[in-house]
Amino acid sequence: MSLTPSKMVAVGSPMPAFHLKDAHGQPFSSEQYLETPLLVAFICNHCPFVKHIAYAFSDFAKEYRDHGLAIVAINSNDFTAYPEDSPERMIEEARRRDYTFPYLVDETQKTARAFGASCTPDFFLFDQHHRLAYRGQFDASRPSKDLPATGKDLRAAADAVLSGETPGPDQMPSVGCNIKWK
Numbered sequence: 050m051s052l053t054p055s056k057m058v059a060v061g062s063p064m065p066a067f068h069l070k071d072a073h074g075q076p077f078s079s080e081q082y083l084e085t086p087l088l089v090a091f092i093c094n095h096c097p098f099v100k101h102i103a104y105a106f107s108d109f110a111k112e113y114r115d116h117g118l119a120i121v122a123i124n125s126n127d128f129t130a131y132p133e134d135s136p137e138r139m140i141e142e143a144r145r146r147d148y149t150f151p152y153l154v155d156e157t158q159k160t161a162r163a164f165g166a167s168c169t170p171d172f173f174l175f176d177q178h179h180r181l182a183y184r185g186q187f188d189a190s191r192p193s194k195d196l197p198a199t200g201k202d203l204r205a206a207a208d209a210v211l212s213g214e215t216p217g218p219d220q221m222p223s224v225g226c227n228i229k230w231k
Contacts, residue, residue: 086117171225
């Protein structure tokens with residue numbers, strides 16, 4: 050299990066536009082989320098770091114959707130080389146984890162590159178003006194630590210954004226598997 054940290058893109062950066070399809074082929078665009086705070090999560094099916102937080106992230110998404118936070122997850126892994134991350138398997142994973150957010154396919158990997166995503170999971174929280182307010186870890190739990198996944202760090206940031214405030218500057222990078230580039 051290799052550890053790759055997130056790049057910690059500059060807070061205040063504008064959100065890159067994206068036009069992707071979900072695993073069923075349904076199109077989604079960043080334009081659908083205008084004037085709405087948006088969390089973009091780069092995840093995949095096979096990464097042990099994502100598996101470790103998957104159910105807690107699913108619960109987080111349900112809770113925060115009800116508070117006005119839009120959420121999309123993007124799988125940018127090369128699924129030819131990693132078939133467990135294929136769109137068909139994404140459908141199974143979304144069903145198993147009860148994901149209520151769009152789980153999008155970034156087959157060209159252009160979206161991951163535009164965001165500066167480097168690992169799974171990698172979280173990018175944008176305010177209602179689509180300026181980056183938070184980038185970093187879900188929480189301090191890891192597959193190798195005896196800590197439950199709670200989403201503490203991401204929850205604090207989302208609470209701030211939804212209250213019209215700026216998340217604190219002490220943001221810890223996410224750590225996970227590297228995105229499987231082509």
